[in-house]
Amino acid sequence: MTAFKLTELMSIRCAKEIMDGEVVFVGVGLPLVVAGYAMKTHAKNMIMCTEGGAIRATSPPGLAITVDDPCLFTNADATYGMLATMAALQRGEIDVAFIGGAQIDKFGNINSTGVGDWAKKESFTYFAGSGGANDMATSGKRVLGILPQDKKKFVEKVDYITTPGFLGGPGQREKLGMIGNGPSCVVSTMGVYRFDEDTKEMYLAEYFPGQTVEKIKENCAWDLKVSPNVIETPSPTEEELRIIREIDPTGFYLG
Amino acid sequence: MGFLQKMMASLFQPKQKNEDKPKTEEGCMDIDKRMTLKDAVAKFIQDGDTVYYGGFQIHVPMALTHEIIRQKKRHLTTVESSTDVGGLDILVGAGCVTEIHTAWIMNWYVKAPYAIRRAFNKGHLKRHDISNFGATSALMAGFLGIPFIPVRGNIGTDMPIHNRKDIRFLEDPFTGEKITVVRAWRADVAIIHAQKADRLGNVVSYGTRGVTDEFGAMGTKRGVIVTAEEIVEPEEIRSDPDRVIVPYFKTLAVVHCPWGAHPSACRGYYGLDIRFSQYQGRYERHAELLPEFLDEWVYGCKDHAEYIEKYKEKFGQEGLDRLKPTLGFKPKLDIDYGYHDPAVWKGVPLYNDDRLKAYEEALAAKKGGN
Numbered sequence: 038m039t040a041f042k043l044t045e046l047m048s049i050r051c052a053k054e055i056m057d058g059e060v061v062f063v064g065v066g067l068p069l070v071v072a073g074y075a076m077k078t079h080a081k082n083m084i085m086c087t088e089g090g091a092i093r094a095t096s097p098p099g100l101a102i103t104v105d106d107p108c109l110f111t112n113a114d115a116t117y118g119m120l121a122t123m124a125a126l127q128r129g130e131i132d133v134a135f136i137g138g139a140q141i142d143k144f145g146n147i148n149s150t151g152v153g154d155w156a157k158k159e160s161f162t163y164f165a166g167s168g169g170a171n172d173m174a175t176s177g178k179r180v181l182g183i184l185p186q187d188k189k190k191f192v193e194k195v196d197y198i199t200t201p202g203f204l205g206g207p208g209q210r211e212k213l214g215m216i217g218n219g220p221s222c223v224v225s226t227m228g229v230y231r232f233d234e235d236t237k238e239m240y241l242a243e244y245f246p247g248q249t250v251e252k253i254k255e256n257c258a259w260d261l262k263v264s265p266n267v268i269e270t271p272s273p274t275e276e277e278l279r280i281i282r283e284i285d286p287t288g289f290y291l292g
Numbered sequence: 293m294g295f296l297q298k299m300m301a302s303l304f305q306p307k308q309k310n311e312d313k314p315k316t317e318e319g320c321m322d323i324d325k326r327m328t329l330k331d332a333v334a335k336f337i338q339d340g341d342t343v344y345y346g347g348f349q350i351h352v353p354m355a356l357t358h359e360i361i362r363q364k365k366r367h368l369t370t371v372e373s374s375t376d377v378g379g380l381d382i383l384v385g386a387g388c389v390t391e392i393h394t395a396w397i398m399n400w401y402v403k404a405p406y407a408i409r410r411a412f413n414k415g416h417l418k419r420h421d422i423s424n425f426g427a428t429s430a431l432m433a434g435f436l437g438i439p440f441i442p443v444r445g446n447i448g449t450d451m452p453i454h455n456r457k458d459i460r461f462l463e464d465p466f467t468g469e470k471i472t473v474v475r476a477w478r479a480d481v482a483i484i485h486a487q488k489a490d491r492l493g494n495v496v497s498y499g500t501r502g503v504t505d506e507f508g509a510m511g512t513k514r515g516v517i518v519t520a521e522e523i524v525e526p527e528e529i530r531s532d533p534d535r536v537i538v539p540y541f542k543t544l545a546v547v548h549c550p551w552g553a554h555p556s557a558c559r560g561y562y563g564l565d566i567r568f569s570q571y572q573g574r575y576e577r578h579a580e581l582l583p584e585f586l587d588e589w590v591y592g593c594k595d596h597a598e599y600i601e602k603y604k605e606k607f608g609q610e611g612l613d614r615l616k617p618t619l620g621f622k623p624k625l626d627i628d629y630g631y632h633d634p635a636v637w638k639g640v641p642l643y644n645d646d647r648l649k650a651y652e653e654a655l656a657a658k659k660g661g662n
Contacts, residue, residue: 065400088424089349090500098618102400102566103349103376103400105348105350105376105500106350106557106564107350107499107557107559110499110500112621116499116500118504118506119424119425120507123425123428124425127425127443127444150450150451151409155450155454158413158414158415159413160413161412161413162409163408163409163412163419164405165396166394166395166396166397167421167422167424168374168395168396168424169395169423170423171423171445171446171449171451172423172424172425172443175445176444176445198448198449198450199450199451200449201448201449204448209448213447213448213470214447214470214471215444215447215448289566
């Protein structure tokens with residue numbers, strides 16, 4: 038078995054959550070690597086949309102560093118603009134909203150704005166901000182998240198809700214008129230999570246090779262529920278690793 | 293005359309009568325808006341202005357950013373959706389900006405907006421967060437000349453709690469449901485970078501419609517300052533007008549400025565300079581180091597050409613050569629903007645047939661009978 042990085046396994050595993058033919062709105066960061074991989078492997082009919090305004094039916098010629106990277110627009114199907122691509126979210130035409138973030142809580146709310154107490158300005162450490170993540174998670178039919186995991190990132194309550202998961206629990210999205218159905222799957226550097234249909238709480242569905250349920254629970258700040266059918270994620274194949282490394286040859290995202 | 297009156301007077305000089313204005317051979321207006329970077333910023337950006345900040349990862353108006361810093365403009369407010377490579381970070385770090393309205397600000401290559409973080413912590417910067425579509429819609433509302441616009445999104449999160457200046461909720465007058473509305477953003481002036489412009493101020497940008505420059509620019513109250521890689525003739529632009537994102541009447545100043553977006557990318561001219569963004573970002577990271585970066589790369593250069601010369605001295609011509617894009621992607625569609633001259637209808641009788649003729653004659657007879 039070829040040695041692999043957790044970021045590589047995380048990306049390869051996450052790609053499998055994308056079904057062939059789906060319209061995927063791809064956020065900045067690892068989603069760009071994963072979407073490129075999916076389009077080169079099992080999801081050749083995936084349609085990729087980005088905030089930068091690209092709509093493409095083919096894998097980009099190089100690794101896009103951001104959602105506005107010129108390579109996303111080279112031989113794109115449309116260079117449509119931020120307003121027009123994101124309008125597809127509001128019309129309910131996006132199957133998968135695919136995002137990263139800095140912190141996530143048990144209801145799948147994501148923080149990409151910063152950590153600390155915003156109201157106490159001196160204590161708040163700013164990150165980038167929402168970008169399109171908020172719009173994507175509000176209106177995409179389902180949300181796919183990819184985030185590295187530790188206890189500071191998988192928290193009971195995020196410091197700042199940038200992007201809505203299920204907010205405080207069942208029924209809240211509906212009450213606010215959100216047209217998307219909310220988070221469906223989160224892939225971390227340790228395992229794969231899904232959401233309970235009734236409680237809307239995130240639970241562990243798969244653990245990565247080399248990880249244990251105990252270790253994962255230690256790296257999660259709330260009392261994590263575990264599926265009775267939890268399984269070990271298969272290790273990536275050599276072919277899978279070859280393809281993902283081709284997509285990010287300098288290790289900009291995969292390390 | 294007080295300061296304000298003087299400022300206003302210099303901004304809004306009495307309009308020339310049309311007959312006094314320069315004309316082209318065809319007799320149409322030909323006002324040459326080309327000027328230096330220095331003059332453009334000195335003339336059209338005032339302390340306290342709200343500025344639309346163009347670009348994203350590409351077409352970031354870096355030469356204009358540097359010039360605003362050089363001229364020590366103060367108390368600016370910026371509006372944009374997303375911006376990368378640390379352009380806005382150094383503008384804040386240099387003390388030019390006191391208020392930002394944004395969805396996303398980064399120097400992605402060091403994974404943080406360090407100067408903005410510090411300015412916020414110290415209370416020197418008001419930051420108003422909104423989502424990308426919220427920001428784009430705010431610019432669209434400005435473009436449309438309406439006061440606000442409904443959007444999905446932002447609701448339920450912390451953004452509307454901390455940014456009441458831009459985000460509120462209304463009852464949909466048609467359905468009674470609660471809906472998010474965002475305030476229209478209309479900047480005083482826009483700063484943008486584009487591939488081509490002509491002396492009149494027609495701005496051509498292509499291959500990257502992702503940025504919201506056309507809305508941010510057209511929504512401005514006073515107009516647009518553009519830096520362009522190339523200055524071309526108006527007839528070249530008029531031969532392909534689909535690509536114009538800002539028509540001349542909205543443009544205040546045109547600055548010929550090769551590499552004007554560096555270290556961000558300019559589609560078809562150069563790619564993103566990741567190594568320089570990281571280099572700049574490592575200076576952004578430390579409050580005590582950033583002034584030294586500004587001294588060397590901004591205050592120490594009289595204009596953008598000097599900045600590029602400095603780059604070559606320090607990192608070599610090969611640094612710039614590495615940014616050359618892969619070309620060979622000219623459009624394959626054969627397009628002709630042909631038009632049809634209605635003069636051909638002169639003398640052509642109306643098309644007719646017996647049925648139509650009989651009907652119309654009967655109708656006329658009936659009317660005559662009344």
